[in-house]
Amino acid sequence: xxxxxxxxxxxxxxRRNAGEEEFHQAVHEVLDxxxxxxxxxxxxxxxxxxxxxxxxxxQIIFRVPWVDDRGQVQINRGFRVQFxxxxxxxxxxxxxxxSVLLGTIKFLGFEQTFKNALTGMPIGGGKGGxxxxxxxxxxxxxxxxxxxxxTELGRHLGEYTDVPAGDIGVGGREIGYMFxxxxxxxxxxxxxxxxxxGLTWGGSRVRTEATGYGAxxxxxxxxxxxxxxxxxxxxxxxxxxxxxxxxxxxxQKLGGRVIACSDSNGYVVEESGIDLALLKEIKERKRGRVSxxxxxxxxxxxxxxxxxxxxxxxxxxxxATQNELTGADAKTLVRNGVLxxxxxxxxxxxxxxxxxxxxxxxxxxxxxxxNAGGVATSALEMQQNxxxxxxxxxxxxxxxxxxxxxxxxxxAQTADEYGSPGNYVLGANxxxxxxxxxxxxxxxxx
Ligand code: NDP
Numbered sequence: 001x002x003x004x005x006x007x008x009x010x011x012x013x014x015r016r017n018a019g020e021e022e023f024h025q026a027v028h029e030v031l032d033x034x035x036x037x038x039x040x041x042x043x044x045x046x047x048x049x050x051x052x053x054x055x056x057x058x059q060i061i062f063r064v065p066w067v068d069d070r071g072q073v074q075i076n077r078g079f080r081v082q083f084x085x086x087x088x089x090x091x092x093x094x095x096x097x098x099s100v101l102l103g104t105i106k107f108l109g110f111e112q113t114f115k116n117a118l119t120g121m122p123i124g125g126g127k128g129g130x131x132x133x134x135x136x137x138x139x140x141x142x143x144x145x146x147x148x149x150x151t152e153l154g155r156h157l158g159e160y161t162d163v164p165a166g167d168i169g170v171g172g173r174e175i176g177y178m179f180x181x182x183x184x185x186x187x188x189x190x191x192x193x194x195x196x197x198g199l200t201w202g203g204s205r206v207r208t209e210a211t212g213y214g215a216x217x218x219x220x221x222x223x224x225x226x227x228x229x230x231x232x233x234x235x236x237x238x239x240x241x242x243x244x245x246x247x248x249x250x251x252q253k254l255g256g257r258v259i260a261c262s263d264s265n266g267y268v269v270e271e272s273g274i275d276l277a278l279l280k281e282i283k284e285r286k287r288g289r290v291s292x293x294x295x296x297x298x299x300x301x302x303x304x305x306x307x308x309x310x311x312x313x314x315x316x317x318x319x320a321t322q323n324e325l326t327g328a329d330a331k332t333l334v335r336n337g338v339l340x341x342x343x344x345x346x347x348x349x350x351x352x353x354x355x356x357x358x359x360x361x362x363x364x365x366x367x368x369x370x371n372a373g374g375v376a377t378s379a380l381e382m383q384q385n386x387x388x389x390x391x392x393x394x395x396x397x398x399x400x401x402x403x404x405x406x407x408x409x410x411x412a413q414t415a416d417e418y419g420s421p422g423n424y425v426l427g428a429n430x431x432x433x434x435x436x437x438x439x440x441x442x443x444x445x446x
Contacts, residue, residue: 059106214371260308345371
């Protein structure tokens with residue numbers, strides 16, 4: 001139940017954003033945490049501040065025409081939602097996936113605003129993408145698509161305006177093509193306009209690893225509150241993309257055993273532990289499937305169309321996509337004795353799943369806190385670009401670790417302060433909200 005002052009705000013969000021269910025879900029989760037804030041600090045509800053936070057500053061939708069390898073003209077839809085710039089230029093990734101709708105990008109941009117605030121760095125929130133499906137497309141097709149996408153998007157970007165990065169379906173290759181096109185259009189080598197760049201042309205060390213590593217640091221810190229650690233724990237990680245791979249890498253470095261991962265076709269289980277070098281070879285180099293991994297390993301079992309959450313584990317790290325872990329999955333995990341869940345993806349657990357974990361006293365790290373290491377390291381990339389500097393892996397990773405620990409500690413402290421100790425959802429939402437709200441109040445009604 002939302003606070004009675006927040007009910008009409010939510011009703012208005014539903015009315016103005018009809019059919020955008022993921023956006024409704026993300027807004028509801030934040031508003032649900034804000035009752036406690038406005039009870040304590042009523043001034044945050046003044047001047048329609050919360051209503052303004054729920055309304056993106058700007059939403060851009062555009063046509064992306066491109067020519068495929070057969071000479072056929074293809075049309076996709078591009079989006080950029082510039083959600084909130086109270087704390088800095090809009091910052092957030094681009095997603096290329098056939099499921100992308102305006103509501104998807106809005107939910108991601110909304111989440112991003114609070115996530116970026118949690119990092120304590122000078123970045124606002126935004127998100128973008130397209131319903132383009134990169135699967136099965138040649139390099140040349142990906143390049144032509146990225147060039148066409150940037151031809152329109154580029155006019156809305158700038159290192160002090162809006163700085164995109166990668167997300168699902170957008171990695172180093174796509175960032176390269178987009179940066180090349182932007183450079184050509186503007187005749188400027190504006191490194192700070194995109195993050196996730198290659199290491200030889202303005203990228204930051206650790207950016208590739210950052211989201212996964214950061215998520216593991218966050219969960220490690222949560223485990224410490226129960227006087228335990230990753231060493232010896234059985235872990236399942238959904239997905240097999242950027243976030244999943246570097247989550248697996250860091251868990252293994254800390255002595256945990258990752259026994260399952262997945263893609264959208266199925267999951268693979270290997271009780272002795274996933275062979276990460278092989279997984280990287282298949283996913284990063286050959287752009288293959290986890291079924292290829294299972295074929296190459298005697299001890300691995302492939303379960304097509306199954307629920308990875310049926311595999312008993314101590315720690316679960318959903319790292320694929322939104323709403324991939326349902327209430328029923330959460331009950332299964334709890335029944336199997338899960339101790340901690342850390343969201344590597346954005347909003348991978350449904351509201352029912354989140355409630356199930358919190359009610360069962362499972363340590364639960366919400367995505368906007370747990371996966372903030374990616375954008376934090378993007379902000380470190382912007383810092384290096386601005387000072388024309390390049391830091392070592394160790395220096396950058398140490399900064400990431402410090403940021404993740406401080407996000408964890410701030411969320412935990414806020415949850416204590418608002419009477420819900422151990423509730424990281426409340427801690428993250430309230431901490432992020434207050435930072436954005438303070439800046440918006442200082443700047444007046446804009
Ligand atoms: P990738 O494209 O590298 O990998 C995505 C993985 O998730 C793939 O294994 C993909 O499988 C799987 N997946 C995607 N959609 C679905 C679906 N509908 N059902 C089941 N599996 C699916 O993306 P990232 O690893 O970068 O992103 C993963 C999540 O992490 C997203 O929620 C993203 O928003 C979030 N995130 C990413 C950050 C980053 O730095 N990259 C930063 C913060 C959050 P398949 O190949 O079959 O599609």
